[in-house]
Amino acid sequence: MAAAAGALRRLVRCGPQQGLGRLLQLRRGIHGTAPAAAQVTVRDALNQALDEELERDETVFLLGEEVAQYDGAYKVSRGLWKKYGDKRIIDTPISEMGFTGIAVGAAMAGLRPICEFMTFNFSMQAIDQVINSAAKTLYMSAGIVPVPVVFRGPNGASAGVGAQHSQCFAAWYGHCPGLKVVSPWSSEDAKGLLKASVRDDNPVVMLENELMYGVPFEMSEEAQSKDFLVPIGKAKIERQGTHVTLVSHSRSVGHCLEAAAVLVKEGVECEVVNLRTIRPMDVESIEASVVKTNHLITVEGGWPQFGVGAEICARIMEGPAFNYLDAPAVRLTGADVPMPYAKILEDNCLPQVKDIIFAVKKILNI
Amino acid sequence: MRKMLLAALSRVLQGPAAAARPVSRVVVASRNYADFTSEATFDIKKCDLHLLEEGPPVTAVLTREEGLRYYRTMHTIRRMELKSDQLYKQKIIRGFCHLCDGQEACCVGLQAAMKQTDHLITAYRAHGYVHTRGTPVREILAELTGRKGGCAKGKGGSMHMYGPNFYGGNGIVGAQVPLGAGIALACKYFGKDEICLTLYGDGAANQGQIFETYNMAALWKLPCIFICENNRYGMGTSVERAAASTDYYKRGDYIPGIRVDGMDILCVREATKFAAEHCRSGKGPMLMELQTYRYHGHSMSDPGISYRTREEIQEVRSKSDPITLLKDRMVNSNLSSVEELKEIDVEVRKEIEDAAQFATTDPEPPLEDLGNHIYKNEPPFEVRGPSQWIKYKSVC
Numbered sequence: 001m002a003a004a005a006g007a008l009r010r011l012v013r014c015g016p017q018q019g020l021g022r023l024l025q026l027r028r029g030i031h032g033t034a035p036a037a038a039q040v041t042v043r044d045a046l047n048q049a050l051d052e053e054l055e056r057d058e059t060v061f062l063l064g065e066e067v068a069q070y071d072g073a074y075k076v077s078r079g080l081w082k083k084y085g086d087k088r089i090i091d092t093p094i095s096e097m098g099f100t101g102i103a104v105g106a107a108m109a110g111l112r113p114i115c116e117f118m119t120f121n122f123s124m125q126a127i128d129q130v131i132n133s134a135a136k137t138l139y140m141s142a143g144i145v146p147v148p149v150v151f152r153g154p155n156g157a158s159a160g161v162g163a164q165h166s167q168c169f170a171a172w173y174g175h176c177p178g179l180k181v182v183s184p185w186s187s188e189d190a191k192g193l194l195k196a197s198v199r200d201d202n203p204v205v206m207l208e209n210e211l212m213y214g215v216p217f218e219m220s221e222e223a224q225s226k227d228f229l230v231p232i233g234k235a236k237i238e239r240q241g242t243h244v245t246l247v248s249h250s251r252s253v254g255h256c257l258e259a260a261a262v263l264v265k266e267g268v269e270c271e272v273v274n275l276r277t278i279r280p281m282d283v284e285s286i287e288a289s290v291v292k293t294n295h296l297i298t299v300e301g302g303w304p305q306f307g308v309g310a311e312i313c314a315r316i317m318e319g320p321a322f323n324y325l326d327a328p329a330v331r332l333t334g335a336d337v338p339m340p341y342a343k344i345l346e347d348n349c350l351p352q353v354k355d356i357i358f359a360v361k362k363i364l365n366i
Numbered sequence: 367m368r369k370m371l372l373a374a375l376s377r378v379l380q381g382p383a384a385a386a387r388p389v390s391r392v393v394v395a396s397r398n399y400a401d402f403t404s405e406a407t408f409d410i411k412k413c414d415l416h417l418l419e420e421g422p423p424v425t426a427v428l429t430r431e432e433g434l435r436y437y438r439t440m441h442t443i444r445r446m447e448l449k450s451d452q453l454y455k456q457k458i459i460r461g462f463c464h465l466c467d468g469q470e471a472c473c474v475g476l477q478a479a480m481k482q483t484d485h486l487i488t489a490y491r492a493h494g495y496v497h498t499r500g501t502p503v504r505e506i507l508a509e510l511t512g513r514k515g516g517c518a519k520g521k522g523g524s525m526h527m528y529g530p531n532f533y534g535g536n537g538i539v540g541a542q543v544p545l546g547a548g549i550a551l552a553c554k555y556f557g558k559d560e561i562c563l564t565l566y567g568d569g570a571a572n573q574g575q576i577f578e579t580y581n582m583a584a585l586w587k588l589p590c591i592f593i594c595e596n597n598r599y600g601m602g603t604s605v606e607r608a609a610a611s612t613d614y615y616k617r618g619d620y621i622p623g624i625r626v627d628g629m630d631i632l633c634v635r636e637a638t639k640f641a642a643e644h645c646r647s648g649k650g651p652m653l654m655e656l657q658t659y660r661y662h663g664h665s666m667s668d669p670g671i672s673y674r675t676r677e678e679i680q681e682v683r684s685k686s687d688p689i690t691l692l693k694d695r696m697v698n699s700n701l702s703s704v705e706e707l708k709e710i711d712v713e714v715r716k717e718i719e720d721a722a723q724f725a726t727t728d729p730e731p732p733l734e735d736l737g738n739h740i741y742k743n744e745p746p747f748e749v750r751g752p753s754q755w756i757k758y759k760s761v762c
Contacts, residue, residue, distance in 0.1 A: 061555070087555065093585070098544045098578025105548020108533055109485065109562075111555060113548075132538050133545055139739045140526035142519035143762045145533065146742040177740055177749070201742040280747070318754040 036221040043213040045187035046076045049194035050114070052226050054084055057112060060198055063090040063103060064116030064153075073118050074154065074213055100126035100151070104133045104203075107149035112198060117153035120169045120207065127172075134203040135178035148201045152194065155183070155207035156250065156301045157350055163338035168302030170249065173205045174278040174311070180204045180232055181278040185253040187217035189276055192230025200232060207278070209251045235282040237289070241271030244295040244360050247286055247312060249275040252299045252332075252351060259356035268360060278308060286312060287321040295363050296321075296329040299351050304333040327363050332356060405429040406699035410633045416616045416623035416653075422640035426632035430701045433692065436478065436631055437702075438710050440470040440689045443494045445718040446503050447662075450493065450510055454666045458726060459510045462537075463524050464491040468661040471688035472595055473498045475634025476563060479642060485553065487533040487546040488565035490525040491595075491660075495565075499532035503718060507725035515728040519735065540566060540573030543592070547579045550590035550651075561589040561645045563638075569600020571614050580618050580651070587650035591641045592618060594655045595628065601664040602673040615655035628656030629686040659686070738762060 040048075053060050066073045068081035068091040081089040092099040096117070103115035117123045123130065134147045156168040173181045180202055184190040190208065197204035222228060238253060239260055246256040253274045260270035271289050275281065290296050296316060298309030309331035316322060316329060332351035339349055405427055413421045447467040453459045466473070473494035480486070488495050496506050501517045509516030509527055517527050525537040533549065536542035546564025553560040566576065571594050583590050594614040598605055605612045615623035622644070626637040634656060641652040659682045663670025670679075696702040737749035737758025749760045 090586075093578070093581060095575075095578035095582065097575040098547075098582055101541060101544020101575060101579070102548035102551055102582060105487075105533070105545035105550075106552045106555070107548070108545065109549040109552035111552045128538055128541055129544065133536070133541055137534075138742055138762065140518065140522045141528040141534070141739075142521045143739045143742070144518070144528045148742075180741070202744070 036224070037218055038224065039216040040187045040219040040224070041214055041216045042184070042187050042190045042208075043074070043076055045191035045217075045219065046194055046208070046213075047078055047080070048224075049191045049198075050077060050080060051083070053195055053198040054080065054088055056226070057198075059110065060112045060114065061088045061090065062114045062116065063092055063099060065092055065094060065118050067091060067116050072116075074210060076208075076213070077116075096122050096126040097129060100129040101133060103149055103151075104129050104147060107134070107147045107203075108137070108145055112148050112150075114150045114152060114198060117151065119158075119165060119210070120153055120155040121165050121167055123151065123153070123169065130173070130179070130203070130205070131176055135176050137178075138202070139178055146201050147203045150194075150197045150204045150206060152197075152206035152208060154210035154213075156209055157334070157339060157346070158210045160341060160343065160346060161339075162341050166339035168207075168300070168334065169205075170207055170278050170300065170302050171307045171311075173207075174281075174308060175306075176279075178203065179279060181207065182232055182276065183207045183249040183278050184230075184276065185212070185250055185274050187215075187219050188223045189230060189236075189274070191219070191223065192228055193232065193276065196229045196232050199229070204232070207250065212251055215254075230276060233277050233280045233282060235276055235285040236274045237271065237285070238274045239270065239272040241269040241293065243268050243270065243293055244297060244363060245271045245273060245286065245289040245293045246297050246299060246356065246360075247273045247275060247289075247309075248299040249278060249308065250301065252301055255351065255353050255356060256299055258353045259360065262353070262357055263360055266366075268364065268366070270360065275308075281311070281315070283312075283315045283319065286316065287319050290316060290321040291324045294324050294326040296325065297332060297356070297359050297363060298329070299332040299356060301334050301350055304331060304336055307331070307333055309333055327365075330359050330363050332359055401700075402430055402702060403700045406695075406701055408632055408695055408699075410630060410636060411627040413627075413633075413637055414615065414625035416613075416618075416625075417620070418622045418624065421624055422626075422633075422636040426636050428632060428695070428701065430696075432478070433696045433701045434706075434710070436474050437689070437692055437696065437707060438714060439474045439477075439498065440631070440692065441711060441714045442503060442717065443467075443470045443473065443497055444689060445714055446497065446506065446721070447493060449507065449718050449722050451662065451666065453507070453511065453722065453725070459524070459666075460512070461523055462490065463510065463666040464664065465662040465666070466491045466494045466660060468682070468688070469595065469597060469628070469658045470494060471631040471634050471691075472628050472656050472658055475628075475631040476593070476638050478631070478635045479638035480561075480563060483531065483558070484560050484642070485531045485533070485546075485549045485562040486565070487536070487542050487549060487562065489536055489539065489542055489567060489570060491567070492525065492527060492535045495532065496527045496529060496535065499529045501527065501529045501532075502721075504721035504724045507721045508728050511725045511728075512730060513725060513728035514731040514735070515724065520731040521735070521739065540570040540575050542566065543570070543573070543576045544579045546592075547583045547588055547590050547651075550583065550588040551586065553589050554587075559646055561591060561642055563591045563593055565593045565595055567600060568594060568596040568598065568605050568612075568614060569603070569608065571596075571617060572609060580621055583651040584618075584621050587648060589645040589648075590651045591638070591645055592621070592651060592653045594653070595658055596655050597658050597660045599660075599664070599673060602668065604673065613655075615653055618651070618653040621651050621653050623653035623655065625655045625657065628658030629682075629688045629691065631688060631692055734759065
């Protein structure tokens with residue numbers, strides 16, 4: 001994979017349709033003009049992004065628990081400490097509030113830190129530094145003090161880790177002006193968004209997903225290049241459709257595509273929108289889709305009240321797309337309980353493919 | 367700058383350690399700066415030490431030029447804070463206003479010892495530091511009154527003022543300490559021999575994140591001076607009621623510390639030079655406790671006399687006022703005269719009046735500024751107002 005990428009690398013920005021094109025080609029078993037396309041896991045895509053940005057800009061560094069000598073709690077930073085050393089890859093003690101503040105201060109003083117939370121559940125201990133020190137400072141200083149920091153790590157449910165380790169923070173961080181919040185699904189998303197986040201001069205919260213780390217995706221040659229960026233604030237249409245719009249982020253995007261694959265056999269064409277960015281949200285793309293399909297379903301792993309889906313529904317109501325809805329918008333979310341442990345309970349606390357199919361049929365009255 | 371004065375009678379007293387020659391005059395036609403000594407040496411209080419064999423020197427040399435500069439700056443800050451008190455009571459300043467009169471020796475002393483290329487961060491009792499780090503008084507007062515000529519264009523207010531190598535002005539108690547260590551990490555990373563002075567109060571000293579920061583700063587040998595401005599009260603709670611150990615200079619445990627007389631500007635300056643040298647040499651962080659006092663209450667909504675006596679405040683004013691201490695030293699050792707210092711008072715008073723005039727007449731920021739400064743280096747976008755029909759453009 002590395003050899004192919006190195007040999008045929010082009011410095012081209014990958015547009016939103018090219019990656020889709022590649023995915024569709026793969027599904028139909030046709031390989032296009034790029035034998036250099038490769039299967040890359042989300043983990044490896046993140047690792048590539050980190051490596052490339054560390055190499056490109058000396059002010060970029062990574063800090064967090066176990067990121068250096070352990071190669072990363074989830075191996076996302078594998079090999080980086082060996083390559084870049086103690087100055088650029090820093091193992092921290094278990095002191096979230098302390099090291100998050102240190103990351104923010106370093107950003108204020110001209111560095112570009114990447115601050116890893118082992119999971120975003122632990123970011124709650126440091127959330128004051130993310131919101132009050134990072135998000136608000138540019139505004140409070142009237143532009144004098146920018147804070148180019150990236151906070152990243154796994155967000156949301158995993159498998160059997162219990163209530164304290166399964167919360168989704170998309171709504172919490174998405175609530176705050178001054179932050180950018182991104183939520184990748186595929187390897188292309190992961191790599192492109194992480195690189196874009198590092199290069200962004202603003203504080204960015206990147207919500208990864210542990211269960212996605214090991215999932216391979218086809219990555220086009222362009223997506224493997226060193227300057228491949230996914231623009232922050234732009235959603236991607238993963239699948240074109242005409243009957244209903246499914247809007248989602250992170251792992252749920254995969255469930256939407258699975259549901260769409262089942263529904264197509266019954267003649268229902270779902271349009272699947274991958275938000276990619278929670279804040280600033282690409283409402284225009286959702287509106288354009290709803291104008292086309294007249295039906296909207298939002299799918300997320302987080303809790304229902306005051307969530308991402310709730311915001312989407314409110315925004316659709318306020319905009320031109322409202323008049324094109326043939327039915328009220330529907331939200332699929334995590335169940336309104338702390339995450340239980342037993343598998344049967346946990347499975348039923350997140351929107352499953354069958355729930356999406358059910359909701360589509362209900363909204364279309366079939 | 368120095369005007370010629372006619373003085374009928376002038377007497378010069380020889381100070382305890384002054385090198386001045388004893389002179390007394392009965393009639394003086396005029397007085398010029400050539401009559402003053404150029405420098406004098408003073409005894410300063412020995413600092414208590416923690417994990418250190420030696421501490422800062424016990425004498426300090428003060429030149430005339432330095433003395434006049436420190437005096438002017440301390441007096442400027444004193445008057446600026448008193449003016450802020452006045453403006454607050456007239457309701458021209460709103461919200462929070464935490465004044466530092468009484469603590470002038472801390473900000474001016476630190477600035478005297480640090481380089482302009484060094485960095486400083488503090489909490490909300492910051493007006494003195496905003497000024498010593500380089501922001502003019504008129505921009506500080508205009509920020510307090512919420513005008514567009516304020517140093518943060520009216521967007522920040524009392525607790526959120528920033529300047530060159532000065533990171534505020536922070537409202538969340540203790541949060542500025544990890545930030546300061548992060549700035550120190552950047553200093554070490556860039557290798558330009560810079561340090562970061564990270565300030566917090568006796569109240570904040572009990573915050574957990576400060577201990578997390580001590581640990582990482584010591585572990586990674588960050589060039590950070592942790593400075594506890596101990597003014598004896600965290601809002602309405604005296605140090606004895608808040609801390610199991612009030613030896614704030616020892617609370618860094620494995621970090622060497624010194625306890626400094628924060629009312630004596632020379633003591634602060636010498637201690638800071640000592641600590642800065644320690645940090646710059648790569649030995650890691652140091653902790654300084656500055657024992658100081660605030661005349662005002664915690665903020666303008668606190669009269670400051672329910673938890674301490676008027677007698678206590680009066681005693682500090684009469685025996686330990688930092689400006690009076692400096693003034694007495696300078697006059698007693700012929701570095702300056704009462705008249706010359708009075709001239710400075712008059713100039714400072716005028717400067718503050720002019721600044722207040724600006725701060726009360728400058729217009730408020732335009733409504734269009736409401737949406738600005740959300741993102742840096744972003745193409746212009748729209749920000750939502752209180753309803754879907756109200757939108758503001760956002761640029762930075």
